[in-house]
Amino acid sequence: MSVTAARGFRASGVAAGLKSAGALDVALVVNDGPDAGVAGVFTANRVKAAPVLWTQQVVHGGVARAVILNSGGANACTGPAGFQDTHATAEHTAAVLTSTNARLMVGAGDVAVCSTGLIGERLPMDKLLPGVRGAARDLSRSGGPAAAEAIMTTDSRPKTTVVDGGGWTVGGMAKGAGMLSPALATMLCVLTTDAVAGPEALDAALRAACRVTFDRLDSDGAMSTNDTVLLLASGASGLEPTRAELTAAVTAACHDLAQQLLADAEGATKQVAIEVVGAASEDDAVEVGRAVARNNLVKTALFGNDPNWGRILAAVGTTAAVFEADDLDVAVNGIWVCRSGAAAEDRSKVDLSGRDVTVRIDLHAGTAQATVWTNDLSHAYVHENSAYST
Amino acid sequence: MSVTAARGFRASGVAAGLKSAGALDVALVVNDGPDAGVAGVFTANRVKAAPVLWTQQVVHGGVARAVILNSGGANACTGPAGFQDTHATAEHTAAVLTSTNARLMVGAGDVAVCSTGLIGERLPMDKLLPGVRGAARDLSRSGGPAAAEAIMTTDSRPKTTVVDGGGWTVGGMAKGAGMLSPALATMLCVLTTDAVAGPEALDAALRAACRVTFDRLDSDGAMSTNDTVLLLASGASGLEPTRAELTAAVTAACHDLAQQLLADAEGATKQVAIEVVGAASEDDAVEVGRAVARNNLVKTALFGNDPNWGRILAAVGTTAAVFEADDLDVAVNGIWVCRSGAAAEDRSKVDLSGRDVTVRIDLHAGTAQATVWTNDLSHAYVHENSAYST
CATH class of the missing domain: 3.60.70.12 (L-amino peptidase D-ALA esterase/amidase)
Structure with missing residues (x-):
């Protein structure tokens, strides 16, 4: 109604x-x-x-x-x-x-x-x-x-x-x-x-x-x-x-x-929740989530069903949030592919075949958290947005 | 050598x-x-x-x-x-x-x-x-x-x-x-x-x-x-x-x-120079140039040979640079498609068939200027970056 x-x-x-x-x-x-x-x-x-x-x-x-x-x-x-x-x-x-x-x-x-x-x-x-x-x-x-x-x-x-x-x-x-x-x-x-x-x-x-x-x-x-x-x-x-x-x-x-x-985002094949936990402040958590959500290399990797945690770390590294690079943990759909800033669980265990993706980032810097939602970057996104006005 | x-x-x-x-x-x-x-x-x-x-x-x-x-x-x-x-x-x-x-x-x-x-x-x-x-x-x-x-x-x-x-x-x-x-x-x-x-x-x-x-x-x-x-x-x-x-x-x-x-940027079909002039400071000019260079909607439009100056203005509007929205002029490859924040010369005059693109933005806020270079966002970019590690 x-x-x-x-x-x-x-x-x-x-x-x-x-x-x-x-x-x-x-x-x-x-x-x-x-x-x-x-x-x-x-x-x-x-x-x-x-x-x-x-x-x-x-x-x-x-x-x-x-x-x-x-x-x-x-x-x-x-x-x-x-x-x-x-x-x-x-x-x-x-x-x-x-x-x-x-x-x-x-x-x-x-x-x-x-x-x-x-x-x-x-x-x-x-x-x-x-x-x-x-x-x-x-x-x-x-x-x-x-x-x-x-x-x-x-x-x-x-x-x-x-x-x-x-x-x-x-x-x-x-x-x-x-x-x-x-x-x-x-x-x-x-x-x-x-x-x-x-x-x-x-x-x-x-x-x-x-x-x-x-x-x-x-x-x-x-x-x-x-x-x-x-x-x-x-x-x-x-x-x-x-x-x-x-x-x-x-x-x-x-x-x-x-x-x-x-x-319903144009051309997207994934809905991605970036959950940032262990942040020193909610602002920090949002800043980190947004930096990852906006990173074209992370977004194209997700489109390719690639749990590329290195790109996620590189995106986190562009922020001013409180964290130490050697403390960062990253899970993709529940698999902790990165612990303490380095490779951990086998990335081949990550199932990215579905539409929903959860990226969880633990900054180990506090107790605040926030979730930012985004989409992947797909061929269809490029197509729709390159043809929109013509 | x-x-x-x-x-x-x-x-x-x-x-x-x-x-x-x-x-x-x-x-x-x-x-x-x-x-x-x-x-x-x-x-x-x-x-x-x-x-x-x-x-x-x-x-x-x-x-x-x-x-x-x-x-x-x-x-x-x-x-x-x-x-x-x-x-x-x-x-x-x-x-x-x-x-x-x-x-x-x-x-x-x-x-x-x-x-x-x-x-x-x-x-x-x-x-x-x-x-x-x-x-x-x-x-x-x-x-x-x-x-x-x-x-x-x-x-x-x-x-x-x-x-x-x-x-x-x-x-x-x-x-x-x-x-x-x-x-x-x-x-x-x-x-x-x-x-x-x-x-x-x-x-x-x-x-x-x-x-x-x-x-x-x-x-x-x-x-x-x-x-x-x-x-x-x-x-x-x-x-x-x-x-x-x-x-x-x-x-x-x-x-x-x-x-x-x-x-040689991965998958790019255009080399784009964002020339920002009339800025109150060089920092302002760089901030505006970067905001436009990073805007996926501008980049996909250029891939589609679309002189979408509205998206350029929207990108400029996200910055903290000194300008009045009603003062902004934008030229794409020499055609001033936007004057005083609104449509000006016929956008069909813009020739985007070549590889080199120049976007010129006049903030009318001073005499400083800077150029930021970027590429378009293409299907090939998505392809190369979604397949890189797999």
Whole structure:
């Protein structure tokens, strides 16, 4: 049920002609309230798409009545004219919702905007604005799946989640199939809840959740211009969870969606968990995990079913984490192929025939730990990313 | 003539059986003096191979009479036993040279050791030590090319250079075909000169040269455990260049070898120069160049002959360099496809059919500039690096 699992939300997905072949490409999520709190986490890229710049302002105000999303164009690197397009989309959405929904008085400043697709090209507004009107017309309590489908780009399938909080719910949808990187990556995610929660509580829960889920997904080290994760609360359940309860549910929803993104990464043949243990600090563990996750030689080795622990050690050695090179242990799928920085168990015992791979690195420098998720680097990755815009 | 172009040096390359099929795999370079100054630059990786740890000590003393090099094994991540192997190799080299050359009194501490090949496996000392003896027997003033061939791994051809200083010479050889990254990368380089120059002058010249050549080569972002660049001076010309003259000649030699490494990078179809101009500082320019050079989405786009400037902007946006996103200009092979952060000249005008690509990025934030060199990310890169150890 995606974003419409939580009470108080309607959604839709329509085909506006931004993508070819009649695919759904405009999604609308509306919060009917009674509350309209919102929190957001955005790409750390300094080159931010117009919809990110716009939506940061909306979230800053703490209130959002609707989110309008499009695939088929990122509206990034489009200059002042691109920002005007985003502004016009929000205004049009607000006007259409106000005119067709007696209950709703929506201003442009209450409308978050998300875009995904190619960078550097203007959106075809002559198609997008009629699409917004169609999306408003199609809004329904069962529109979650259509919305999730409409935000797909190279995704092979829609990603949705539902977490039961006990009388209140967190629902969500996400898109993304590559460029998954720190501070998110070409991914959009809209989470909804019918819990009673103010913007501050939403912000705290969302940041805590993203820190250990989307932010530790590092598919190819590239950081997008458009990444946006939004959390909207309707309060329709009348129940106010504790901050811990809200954080736990939002984290579970983000974790579920993050794993779906990982599983659908462009051209990947492996899902790899880099578990770093024995670290002096969690930051150290994340730094080491990220360095290994981003190392093309490690990633190509995994594609080749090669438990090449030497490349893993070389990647660890590029970090500033606390460790001694002679203390490092590495296990690949449970086989400790490296102990004390040198060869240990027979590498031929490592079974890499499956899709799931676990690399465990013990720094022997403390008790902190963290897991970073990544993919292998395959022929298909090169193919998809060398042909994407042509 | 490689390392034997400068007077005072002999070299050799022999087949010791470390590589299969009788390929040359042990190289020896001997400095017959009268001087024996040495300087070195090593990998910044904290996981350093045994020969790097050893040779750092040799260089610290400022004197080296010989360099013994092997391909067919990196002797990295081999623990204390691996270090003993390096030590034994140096001792054996010293003993053989002393016994066969009346002029030379060589101690193990005067012998630099370099190894390259697979990580994590012990060297077959029963083959290597006889190889050292054979290399000593074959030493000659014309042995430079054989030495350059003996250090190759996945290189498709040997890399040598000669720079004429005017009465004195800098010669050199290098190996490397991937993992070219900051602070060098799986590369070995031995430079020789017959100029009169003490260890301090050699060190200053070598560091200055590496900073703008090898250190700005970033083929795949991976940093090796074995990178070593050595500069040996025999003083045999009797001429003492100024520091500026020495630095210029060493830089020219390093630049020539670096470009040969770039041209031979594993599986690459493009040689890409990322020229960053208008930077607030040289550090900013290097940071931006490196971020673009390491971005897999930029690299796959170039492999696909796609002038995807949006991905270039997204890569620039991940840096902390001084710039405003709305000021960025990008040219690909001379066509300014992006001006002021948005689309400009028609991208179809960009000709990417050749092997050489120039990406020029103007940050409009100052007058500093730097160039970083990289390669594209191709199917062949994935193939070679997924199959290397199996």
